[in-house]
Amino acid sequence: QVTLKESGPVLVKPTETLTLTCTVSGFSLSNARMGVSWIRQPPGKALEWLAHIFSNDEKSYSTSLKSRLTISKDTSKSQVVLTMTNMDPVDTATYYCARIQTQWLLRWFDPWGQGTLVTVSS
Amino acid sequence: SSELTQDPAVSVALGQTVRITCQGDSLRSYYASWYQQKPGQAPVLVIYGKNNRPSGIPDRFSGSSSGNTASLTITGAQAEDEADYYCNSRDSSGNLVVFGGGTKLTVL
Numbered sequence: 001q002v003t004l005k006e007s008g009p010v011l012v013k014p015t016e017t018l019t020l021t022c023t024v025s026g027f028s029l030s031n032a033r034m035g036v037s038w039i040r041q042p043p044g045k046a047l048e049w050l051a052h053i054f055s056n057d058e059k060s061y062s063t064s065l066k067s068r069l070t071i072s073k074d075t076s077k078s079q080v081v082l083t084m085t086n087m088d089p090v091d092t093a094t095y096y097c098a099r100i101q102t103q104w105l106l107r108w109f110d111p112w113g114q115g116t117l118v119t120v121s122s
Numbered sequence: 123s124s125e126l127t128q129d130p131a132v133s134v135a136l137g138q139t140v141r142i143t144c145q146g147d148s149l150r151s152y153y154a155s156w157y158q159q160k161p162g163q164a165p166v167l168v169i170y171g172k173n174n175r176p177s178g179i180p181d182r183f184s185g186s187s188s189g190n191t192a193s194l195t196i197t198g199a200q201a202e203d204e205a206d207y208y209c210n211s212r213d214s215s216g217n218l219v220v221f222g223g224g225t226k227l228t229v230l
Binding site: 037046047048063098109112114 | 176218
């Protein structure tokens, strides 16, 4: 059974850096055509893709947030880490990690972690 | 454009068929995937690619695509299908990912 679980702070202050960890089980971060994505959802709003990292260490970032995001993985620990700098109250959201799979014309997310709500407030 | 557009809300009578659409330039080149999200829960994949259902997803869910529009069809909608539905695809460059704004489905 494939599972992902997010961990990190529930509250961060404006201008601080957020560090989130996704711990996966049931698959390896070295599996071809698989990786882990981070996706967030502000309260009552839509999903927003943030970043992903594949087994070959290919990384991609949302164009609008690229300057603030860093994604990395530790295959031996089955963990993917996302850092987001200079946090602002508008970054308050539930942050999900999800396994991403890719084929020539397609990328899809399955399964998703339960999500972790991060609030940005002083 | 790297955007995907969905109708904000759609309703369907119990047992009837409903189509939820997703429009965007990237869909001319790439397939969409669809996710169901119920309140307080993480999204769940219901359709990916041309018309693939993960195990455990009822066969009343199906997908299709034409031009710049992808569609999710629920044939014989059930009360438990009431949820938000999101589409996603690769963006026009192929390197990134985009999500639609979501459609709230109400089953009457």
